Amino acid sequence: MTESTERALRAAGLDPARVRRVVEDALVEDLGPDFLDVTSVATIPVEQMDTADLVARADGVVAGLAVAATVFELVGEVTGGARTVEVSLVARDGARVARGDVLATVTGPTRLLLTAERTALNLLCRMSGVATHTRAWADALAGTKAMVLDTRKTTPGLRALEKYAVRAGGGTNKRMGLHDVAMIKDNHKLAAGGITPAYRRVRDAFPDVPVQVEVTTLAEAVEAVEAGANFLLCDNMTPEVLTEVVAAVGDRAELEATGGLTLAVAARYAATGVDFLSVGGLTHSSPILDIAMDLRTE
Template sequence: MSTGSSRLDFNPPLAAVADDVARALAEDIGSGDVTAALLPDLPDNAYLLCKQDAVVCGRPWFDACHRALDPQVRIDWQVAEGDRVTSGTVLALLQGRARSLVSAERASLNFMQTLSATATSTAQHVEAVSGTGAKILDTRKTIPGLRQAQKYAVRVGGGVNHRMGLYDVVMLKENHVRAAGSLTAAIHAARTAQPSLPLVVEVETLAELREALDVGCDRILIDNFDAGTRREAVRINAAHARPVPLEASGGVDLAGLRAIAEDGVDCISIGGLTKHVQAIDLSLKLGSPPTAE
């Protein structure tokens, strides 16, 4: 059974999908699938089964894996991208060549189980802060080579992407402040070097918060603030002539997430969305799904 999203397009990164799939199939199949070659190369059916509650994510990667090996394969999705499904849900029905279905199986499942896990975790965190106005952000703590895929999965789960990499947002941390000599000097240097890019400044004290607000930036990251200091940071920011969005990070877990959001921060960045991935249990089986009794 599935519930939830009717959205089919979360803006998947199509160029990345093609690259990801090409790498995955190359590393898995290599010079040829010697085991699938034992099967008769005849038309067959298969079905994709989800064995636990999850948010479905990864359809573009799954489809691309199978179509790369059999352009004529038919994939009839029974659920939409972003749907919440329960254990035992048949996600898709496939018709294609038996060898191709088997050869694409592992790569297609690897993408689906990893991206569904990321989307499912993100959805849990988004639900935990529902009604507070706080947004859940990801980080750059992604599986190497799957940055765009996992950030796509965060969007499917209802989260918001932080910077994609080191090129699209300037983010000042303690090392930059140390090198520049002061927070003010670091901000001025960043604005001079990259005037068109968003500027995020990480602060470790309320004094640095006030300094960043006075000099000016686009967002302030309050890192590892305790509850009292975090609430004071929210008060200081709200009272300032030029308040900016506040982002909380550091030591965030699901149990304490809502309390952080209720302190009044605008967003919370969580590396665990993409770093602590526990794959969703999926399987692809030849044949037709069993009929419910």
Template sequence: MATKITQASPNLEAMIDELINRGFEEDIRTGDATTNAIIDEQSSATAVWNTKDEGIIAGLSIAEKVFKKLDSELQWEPHVKDGETVKKGAEIVSMKGKACAILTAERLALNITQRMSGIATKTRQFVDVLEGLDTQILDTRKTAPGLRLLDKYAVKAGGGQNHRMGLYDLAMIKDNHIIAAGGIAPAVQKVRNHYPELDVEVEASTLQQVQEALASDADIIMLDNMSPAEMRKAVKTIAGRAKTEASGNVTLPNVRDIAETGVDCISVGALTHSVQAFDISQTLQELT
């Protein structure tokens, strides 16, 4: 059910390069006025990154690319890997290179890593609550525009799985589609006719709609905003004939109760739409 970023995005490296270029255009434009005025362009420096939070790190390889856009010879030494747990105050990266590059790229690199680490940390919290169960935690399309690749990479680093990357790689029939098509059965049939290669997911908010989705041979049935009791009935009715996904108002306090209904997956929009950045600081140590 999960979509791998590498499969959905064959030009991944090019897309990341484009994202970094847009970030620099937004932030630097004609130059870093402060750094260019104070730091000699021939100067070298060392710097370190330290955490100010505890959680899961993600995005260090992207941050490295940010710095190396300005200094291709910069020496980048990460002390942890994406997906690792770090304590508050840990030194996670050291670097050596052109001082101007280290200072100019600092904010963009930190912004990316802090957002990604925040997503990874939140994801791991949900995953940990489901320890011992087979239910997977999925992300959604509720990502920051232009940052979906990074947001979904961070979910994977936190132990979650990726749902569809976009509107193109999985057909998800929601309530408005059902209304427009005149019912679940005709909606599924129209999608099958147009895109026979795609899996079809149907959003069901009642047990009657679950029955209709089953009769239409949906590949995945989303149990939308159902109570745990309704979900148990739905899972029993589906009996493995389709994958099941729970969605709607999922929180850390209730996610295990939802998982214990027997659903295959639980999608959590809060992983990416309500991100609390993971605090990381950069300190310049030596300037020569």
């Protein structure tokens, strides 16, 4: 991995070492333990060099260009062609792109380009799809104070990349996992005997960890705030009930609407005065953004 790619990953809030592990695992899926592309080895002379463009096949928002660059560079490392791989990023993450736009250009051994192609595109298309979907939500909430949040409903192994793609699309990250934020949900309330005892137990055990409480009624919202909670997840509430919760809670807690939200109703929920709308579909249901790699023929 080149220094410029490492810098780009860090600037995106991504750990280069973690990205490397993700890419290495993805390459093993495609190439096996020997990192072998039998078709390219059989059909393309080892000395052949070419340039290829990564091209958008649809309009959308791009994310993951430095991750795609990592794929080409790591394939170069394991095949001995690292010094001859050059990746030039034309677009920038978070930018709107149109069908036909060149997003990046890669020059190097043709075998290497074709060997890395699918793995690079799998990650780039996935991340760009998440960013594109997120941008639609961010646009729907424009002009309101509400922001769109992601959830933990991510692809195993790709959480950091998918949450970065949410940021690139104009969204906001919630918690990374079970370790950095405590979230008291319905089953926790049942097991602990209610909202107040559950909140107190979390606060006593982990006094410095942020605590969020899931509530389903106005009464639960009031109880949670009186117990000390300053972040409420308002689950499956109608806009009318949410308006009542906003009025009752005031500025004592941040409020998040969650549960079955769609773009069609986003504006109605934002108009209630909540701070966030959380959408699991940003990461579990976003279609990819179609991106291809085209070898130059001239």
